[in-house]
Amino acid sequence: MTPKSDISLFIVTLLLLLLTLFSFLSNASAKEPLSKSSSPFKFIEHLKGCHKGDRVKGINELKKYLHKFGYLNYKNHVHFDTDDFDELLEEAIKTYQLNFHLKATGVLDDKTVSKMMMPRCGMPDIINFSSSMRSTRINRGSIHINSVHYSFPDGNPKWSSAKFNLTYGFLASTPSQAMGPVAKAFATWAKNTHFKFSKAQSGSADLKISFERRAHGDQYPFNGPGGELAHAFYPPDGRLHYDAEESWSAGPKPGTYDLESVALHEIGHLLGLGHSSIEGAAMYPIIPEGQSLSLKGDDLQGIKALYG
Template identity: 60%
Template sequence: MATKYDLSLCIMTLLLALLTLLSYATASHPHNKTSSPFDFLEHLKGCHKGNRVKGINNLKKYLERFGYLNYKNHSRFNNDDFDDLLEEAVKTYQINYQLKPTGKLDDKTVSTMMIPRCGFPDIINGTTSMLSAKHRQHHGSIHTTAHYSFIPGNPKWPPSKYRLTYAFAPNTRSDAPAAIARAFATWQKNTHFTFSKTSNYQSADLKISFQRRDHGDGVPFDGPLGVLAHSFSPTIGIFHLDAEENWSVGVKPGAIEMETLALHEIGHLLGLGHSSVKEAIMVSGLPAGVKRGLHPDDIQGIKALYNV
C-alpha cells in the first residue's frame, strides 16, 4: 500500500516532468521567436507579376524605402497588385544581391530581404551604385571583380579633414563607446584617416547617438530586427543606432553585434555605399549573432574613393 510520502513524491516527479516538457515546448515553438518588421515577407514567398495578395503593398513600401520603387501613380502604390514596375524593382534587387533576376519572390530573395539591415538606401534618387560598381582589378595574370560602391556623387572628406573627431550623445548606452571605438580603430589601420574621441558632442565631426522610432525627427527605425542603424554621407557625420535593438558586444544568439554594425556605418560616414559581396562589411544586411571584419572589397573601395 502506498504511503502519503510515496504519493507526494510521485506527484512531484510528474509535475517536474510536465514543467520540463512545457519549457521545451515554449523554447522550440516558432511563435516565440522575436518578431521582425520584415516578417510579412514570409507570407509573400512565390508571388510574381499578376498576383494580387494581401501584403504586396508592404513589399512596395519596403522596396521604396531602400530606393527600388518610385510610383508616380499613388493608386498603384497603395494596392496589393504585383505589377510590372514591382517586378522590375524585384529584378533590380536580385541583381544587386547576386540572386537570379527572375522578378519572382523565390526563397532566396525573401530570405535576403528578411535579414536585418542598414537603413541607408541601396539606390538614391534613381541612381544605383551597386549595379555599376563592378570594377576590374588586375593582379598580374589574375583578374578579379570588386563589388564595392560609392554614394552617388562620390561625396568624401576633403584632405583638410582626414583627422576626424567623434562623440557620443548623453543617452548612449555604457557598452557602446568601447565597441564603436574598436570599429574606428579598425578603419584607421586600413585607411589614411585618424579618429579621436571628444567629449564635445556639438563640435565633433562625427556624432553618434541611439534613437527610437518615436523620436519625431524622421529617424526611420521600426523596432527590433528591422532597420538597425543609419548614417549620413560625408561631410554630414551623423550616425544613429536603433535603441530598441537587442545589442551585444561579441557574438550572442539573437543579438546584433555592435562593433560589426559600427564598422558598416563608419563606411557610410567615409563615403562608401553598399557592396554586393556577402562577406563584405558594406553589405547592407547583418543577421543576429554574426560578427564580421573588414573584407578586401571594403579596403579596395575606400582606397579607390580617396585615390590612396
C-alpha cells in the same frame, strides 16, 4: 522545526526558484532568433510565390519596403498604394535579386523572401536610381551588370583633404557599454585608411553617435527589433544612429547584434561608402545576429577608389 527555521527554508526555496526562472529566461532569450520572432519584415513571408499579375494583400507594404531601399519609384502614387503586382514591381525585384546574387526572375521565391526578411542597415542600396551596389546598374529602365561591387552614393560625397583628422563623440543616449566597441571600429578603419579618429565632446565632434527609437527626427524612423538595425549619413553630415530597441552585445553572441560590427559598417557610410553586394564584406547591407564583421578587400578597394 521552529517558526524561524520554516521562514529560513521558505526564503532559500524561493531564491532557488527565482534563480532557476532567471536562468531559464536568459537561455530562452539567447536561443530565440530575433529576426524570426519579431521582425518588422515578417509580412514578406506571406507573399512567398507572388509574381507579376497577382493581387495579394500586403504587396503594397512590399512596395514601400523596396521604395525605402531605393529599388522602386512610382510617379503615379495610385499604383504605389495598391496590392497589384505590376511590371515595375517585377523589375524592382529583379534588381534586388541581382544585387544579392539571386536568380533574377522577378518572382518572390524562397531565397528572395528569406533575404528580404533579414535584419539590415537602414540606408538605401540604390540612391536616386543613379547608383547601386555595383553588381548592377540601372540605366533608363534597363539592368546592366558591373564588375565591381562596392558603391558610392549619388555625387560621391566625401571628406575634404583638410578633414582627414576626424573627431567622434557620443550623445547622452549612448549606453556606456557601446563606447568601447565603437571606438574599436574607428581604430580598425584608421589602421586601414589615411583617416585618424579621436574622441571629443559630442557637441563639437565631426561624427556623432547616438541610440534612437522609432521616429527620432531625421526622416528615417526605426521599425523595431529585428528590422533596420542602424543608419549613418554620408559626409559631411556625420550622424550615426543605432536602434535602441535591438538587443546589442559587445562581441558576437546568440540572439544579439555585435556593436562593433555594426559600427564598422556604419562608419563606412560616414566616410562615403555605399553598400556592397559581397556577402561577408563590412559594407554588405545585411547584418545577421550573433556574427561579427571585418573589413574585406571590397571595402578597402572602395575607400581607396573614393579617396585615392
